[in-house]
Amino acid sequence: MDPRSEVLLRQAELFTGRVLLAGLPADDLLGELPDSLGWSWHAGEQATLAARFPGRSHFGTCPPLEVFTAAVLFLPKSRELTEYLLQALAARLPGAPLYLVGEKRAGVERAAKQLAAYGQPRKLDSARHCQLWQISVEQAPAAPDLESLAQRYELQLSDGPLKVVTLPGVFSHGRLDLGTALLLDHLDDLPAGSLLDFGCGAGVIGAVLKRRYPHSTVNMLDVDAFALASSRLTLAANGLDAQLIAGDGIHAAPKDLAAIISNPPFHQGVHTDYQASETLLREATRHLINAGELRLVANSFLKYPPLIEQHLGPCQTLAEGQGFRIYRAKRR
Template identity: 75%
Template structure:
């Protein structure tokens, strides 16, 4: 059981009714709270929860339509996303109660101050290195319009400007990260066919690929619902059409790809996770056609070449700059 869930269950009498659990972990909390509903924006967590608790979770960037008496927000990493999520549930709960639970080192005390816009936050419990806060919604906000919270920026590329739209919580919100900027310089001479932007984020790579290779099928894949929504907005802002899908890692990708391009994720919340990136390297060959390529950017300290050599093919370093490396391999 996730320690945040354990803290909630110490106060289980508060959550016996129709409570919305927003951003809940994929543990047994729904089993312990049979009247609760789940709202997730992580495709993997949602799939695991839905397999165990059918039709009790929603995968979306907006709260489920089903009514709820109170809501618990599991603290996300992003302050901007926290603000949106709090507003989204508070707008549905005038006079109701919102709870916030999170790890101390994730900044739950700081995040609790964001609830002061609705009323007076109160700490209810502290255990398992986590805290549980409560606020009664005395001043309910208007329902937030997610698109109005988007940040826009333009990339000046050789074939013209690219307009990028990012939503709260999406990696590198409002700016282009250094790794992706480096990879953009190494997208030439890709084989024709089906191209995949894995871990697409705001859709920068996918949009560039579709514009540069208009005759190729392009798919963008991410585990996060807000990233999927951002990618669709970025494509639309540039008059481009491509498939955008959600899924938990490379297993959700199509087969017979001609190339996989990625700035693969290795952070989740306040913890460091390499699973999605390592799974990508171990399983990419299953999704690539013979002679298909993978090109990815990674922090220099990450030991990816041995995995690439073992599971895909000979690993070539195309660039080494600014603490990042661009790797390329061809599937045999």
């Protein structure tokens, strides 16, 4: 059981009835609170919850339409995302309780101050290196318009400007990260056929691929609903189309890909986690056609070339700079 869930269950009498658990972990909490509902924006956790508790967890960027009488927000990493989620929940709970639970090291005490916009925060419990806070929603806000919270910027590329739209909580919100900037300079000569932007984030790589290779099918995969929503907005802003896929890792990708291009993720919440990236390197060959190509950017200190060569083929370093390297390998 996740320690945040354990803290909730120490106060289980507060969570009887129709309680919405927002951002809940994929543990047995829905089983312990049988009248509760889940809301997840993590495709992997949603898949687990849907399999164990059919019909009780909603996936997306907005709260489910079902009526709930209280809500618990499991603290996300991003302050901007926390602000959106609290407003979205408070808008549905006039006069009702809203709870916040999170790890101390994730900044739950700081985040509890964001609750003050809707009521008087009070700490209910502190255990398992986590804290539980509560307010009664005294002044319910209007439901937030997620798209109005987007940040927009424009990239000046060799084939013209590209508009980028990022939503709260999405990687590199409001700016182009250094790794992706380096990768954008090394997307020439990809093989013809279906392409995959793995860990698409705000959709920068996928949009560039579709514009540069208009006759290729471009697939854009991410675990996060807010990232997929951002990618959809970026594509629309540039008049482009691609296939958006919600999935937790490379196993959710199509087969018979001509190339996989990625600035792979290495964070899960506040924790560093290389599992998705390492699984990509191990399993890429299962998704690539013969002579299909993997091209990715990674921090220079990560020892990816041995993994690439073990599971895919000879690894070439195309470029290096700003603490990143571009690797290329073809399926043997």
